[in-house]
Amino acid sequence: MDDGYGRDGRQDFIRGAKDIAKVVKKQAGKKVGRSVDKMADEYTKRSYKRFEEEDDDDDYPVQQSQDGDGYYRNDSRANDEEGGHSDSTEGHDEDDEIYEGEYQGIPRAESGKTVPVDGIAPQAQIRDLAQFEAERRKDQEELAQQYETILQECGHGKFQWTLYFVLGLALMADGVEIFVVGFVLPSAEKDMCLSEESKGMLGLIVYLGMMVGAFLWGGLADRIGRRQTLLISLSINSVFAFFSSFVQGYSSFLLCRLLSGVGIGGSIPIVFSYYSEFLAQEKRGEHLSWLCMFWMIGGIYASAMAWAIIPHYGWSFQMGSAYQFHSWRVFVLVCAFPSVAAISALTTMPESPRFFLENGKHDEAWMILKQVHDTNMRAKGYPERVFSVTTIKTVKQMDELVDMGEGTAWHQRWRMKLADLFNQVWSNFMAIFSPEYRRTTLMMMAVWFSMSFSYYGLTVWFPDMIKYLQKQEYSSRTKVFIKEKVEHVTFNFTLENQVHRNGEYFNNKFMNLKMKSMVFEDSLFEECYFEDITSSNTFFKNCTFIATLFYNTDLFKYRLINSKLVNSTFLHNKEGCMLSDFSDENSAYMIYFVSFLGTLAVLPGNIVSALLMDKIGRLRMLAGSSVISCVSCFFLSFGNSESAMIALLCLFGGISIASWNALDVLTVELYPSDKRCTAFGFLNALCKLAAVLGISIFTSFVGITKAVPILFASGALAAGSFLAFKLPETRGQVLQ
Numbered sequence: 001m002d003d004g005y006g007r008d009g010r011q012d013f014i015r016g017a018k019d020i021a022k023v024v025k026k027q028a029g030k031k032v033g034r035s036v037d038k039m040a041d042e043y044t045k046r047s048y049k050r051f052e053e054e055d056d057d058d059d060y061p062v063q064q065s066q067d068g069d070g071y072y073r074n075d076s077r078a079n080d081e082e083g084g085h086s087d088s089t090e091g092h093d094e095d096d097e098i099y100e101g102e103y104q105g106i107p108r109a110e111s112g113k114t115v116p117v118d119g120i121a122p123q124a125q126i127r128d129l130a131q132f133e134a135e136r137r138k139d140q141e142e143l144a145q146q147y148e149t150i151l152q153e154c155g156h157g158k159f160q161w162t163l164y165f166v167l168g169l170a171l172m173a174d175g176v177e178i179f180v181v182g183f184v185l186p187s188a189e190k191d192m193c194l195s196e197e198s199k200g201m202l203g204l205i206v207y208l209g210m211m212v213g214a215f216l217w218g219g220l221a222d223r224i225g226r227r228q229t230l231l232i233s234l235s236i237n238s239v240f241a242f243f244s245s246f247v248q249g250y251s252s253f254l255l256c257r258l259l260s261g262v263g264i265g266g267s268i269p270i271v272f273s274y275y276s277e278f279l280a281q282e283k284r285g286e287h288l289s290w291l292c293m294f295w296m297i298g299g300i301y302a303s304a305m306a307w308a309i310i311p312h313y314g315w316s317f318q319m320g321s322a323y324q325f326h327s328w329r330v331f332v333l334v335c336a337f338p339s340v341a342a343i344s345a346l347t348t349m350p351e352s353p354r355f356f357l358e359n360g361k362h363d364e365a366w367m368i369l370k371q372v373h374d375t376n377m378r379a380k381g382y383p384e385r386v387f388s389v390t391t392i393k394t395v396k397q398m399d400e401l402v403d404m405g406e407g408t409a410w411h412q413r414w415r416m417k418l419a420d421l422f423n424q425v426w427s428n429f430m431a432i433f434s435p436e437y438r439r440t441t442l443m444m445m446a447v448w449f450s451m452s453f454s455y456y457g458l459t460v461w462f463p464d465m466i467k468y469l470q471k472q473e474y475s476s477r478t479k480v481f482i483k484e485k486v487e488h489v490t491f492n493f494t495l496e497n498q499v500h501r502n503g504e505y506f507n508n509k510f511m512n513l514k515m516k517s518m519v520f521e522d523s524l525f526e527e528c529y530f531e532d533i534t535s536s537n538t539f540f541k542n543c544t545f546i547a548t549l550f551y552n553t554d555l556f557k558y559r560l561i562n563s564k565l566v567n568s569t570f571l572h573n574k575e576g577c578m579l580s581d582f583s584d585e586n587s588a589y590m591i592y593f594v595s596f597l598g599t600l601a602v603l604p605g606n607i608v609s610a611l612l613m614d615k616i617g618r619l620r621m622l623a624g625s626s627v628i629s630c631v632s633c634f635f636l637s638f639g640n641s642e643s644a645m646i647a648l649l650c651l652f653g654g655i656s657i658a659s660w661n662a663l664d665v666l667t668v669e670l671y672p673s674d675k676r677c678t679a680f681g682f683l684n685a686l687c688k689l690a691a692v693l694g695i696s697i698f699t700s701f702v703g704i705t706k707a708v709p710i711l712f713a714s715g716a717l718a719a720g721s722f723l724a725f726k727l728p729e730t731r732g733q734v735l736q
Helices: 007-028 036-054 076-083 122-154 158-192 196-224 226-244 250-264 267-276 281-291 293-309 327-334 337-346 353-358 362-379 410-431 438-475 585-600 602-616 618-638 642-670 676-699 707-724
Strands: 317-319 323-325 479-482 485-487 495-501 504-506 509-521 524-526 529-536 539-541 544-546 549-553 564-566 569-571
Touching: 122 353, 122 362, 158 196, 158 226, 158 250, 158 267, 158 281, 158 293, 158 327, 158 337, 158 362, 158 585, 196 226, 196 250, 196 267, 196 410, 196 676, 226 250, 226 267, 226 327, 226 337, 267 281, 267 642, 267 676, 281 293, 281 602, 281 642, 293 327, 293 585, 293 602, 353 362, 410 676, 438 585, 438 618, 438 642, 438 676, 438 707, 585 602, 585 642, 602 618, 602 642, 618 642, 618 707, 642 676, 676 707
Parallel strands: 479 495, 485 504, 495 509, 504 524, 509 529, 509 539, 524 544, 529 549, 544 564, 549 569
Antiparallel strands: 317 323
């Protein structure tokens, strides 16, 4: 039967097209920006047109394809199908090399007419993109339903509990990071001679690092995988936490704690997203709430280690005056252990199968789900049960080709890959502000900000208020001596919390003693001798020193305010810092004890939220806990003593933890898997920004008024609880 072209003419045409395709491929090398198959397709179309013009003698019939999207010369499509091996459909012949990143084949007629990208009209591009997004959305919906069914078959057992403890270590490391700097500041300020401004910056730098890390690692986790990103972030945290225990200068220590914070910033967004993708719907809320307990364990671990290590000043050594390694540095080193343990344990766990399915990796996901199923069934005593799933829905992927060129240097290729990765992360971030998610994202931003502003502001304000009350109580016990005259007396005992005015001291010796919170005003020291003196918050104001010797003391001239020195000498002064704050071992113990109690107080709230999360729903838990926390803020006005403030701190922490648990679960469930870590990371970064603002504002009112912090905290919590009711409830829904 004649096919219109004649058999010889048609075969010559096909043979010529194949030859040209081979030549083009060999010339293209690794250039993948424009696929070889598209070049061959262009050549084919031009050849058809030229073939028609040259053969005017014959009238070749044209047959339209059944789907109406293109035209084919009778059996041309059938020829491609029966051949089963063509450059235009397979991407290579037996003797051809498959080039890196090469586009493997072109769509058949059923997929629509293929046109080179440069030649597509804008309307066609928009239509094709909209069609792709619609197909991708449909795939995601089908995958969500099937994935929930698969998790039901896999069951909840040994695998999930193993992953629970592994990820719990990563969350514990985040909890430890929050407390490290606050615990070491009283000791580190002595070694590094920190001013008030430097101490404030050191306290906030961790939050700034965690803010950057949450956004960075959250975005990367949606592109390169949860497990891999978490390993990288924890490794950065461990390395710089280790370095920070050895560096000596303030700037170096500040940089190490900043980078350590950047590393641990990825913990919360990735851990919750990662764990949720192994949990079935009826277990998700409860077990994500149980996971939050590891943050509490991290705080308890930090408090206990600080209590056990820092006050033991004998745990130290130094090499001259240039290098010192005191007990607080041992504490910093010990605080890196949870992160190191999390890295070691995480290497034994697989990647999230949901991430693989969202990225078209069916076989990898199937193997992991089979591992989950078999592990749980063996632990439950049913090793004979077989994983019945054979095929899992994967999400349609868009080809992402990057033109790297044949002679591109390796560093240029890396730069191009990083730029492409950045563009992917940024586009994913912008997607959470698309019309579909914009309202949800803005509402969640408001809730996260209000919760963080009030919680972190108050939890830092509480200890500062306790220290202020301690200082007030200490000042109330100050002894005042006026116009005393002391001659020929040797002082070799601790002088503490005294004020001496208009005194006269003649031929006295102050030897081997400590001066704590001592003030001498308008006093005369004549022929006195100071030796081996260590002082804290000690000053001489408007005093006169005549023929007085200072030997091996830290009474520098900046402690002598508006004082006169007549024939007086300083020999072998101690190197040290002027510490204007009152501090001793008892106050350090109190800081650790208060933090320990405040962290332990969240245990009841954790248990209640875990047991009720799947029963009353996320929104009721979030809004209800916020309202009760708001009411509890008004009791702060009654905190006029140290014990009362500690009790209020425990009350507030125990109530507010339920809000945080509900907010974490809600954030995981409101966003689809391909945007989950990105959204969680962004919201957690906003949380850390709110924490910095809350801490800065609340602490500025310490000792001035309690009304402003109370009003700020209660107002933020009231706004957060109101907005929480506007969010959609996710209880009982499959994971998007």
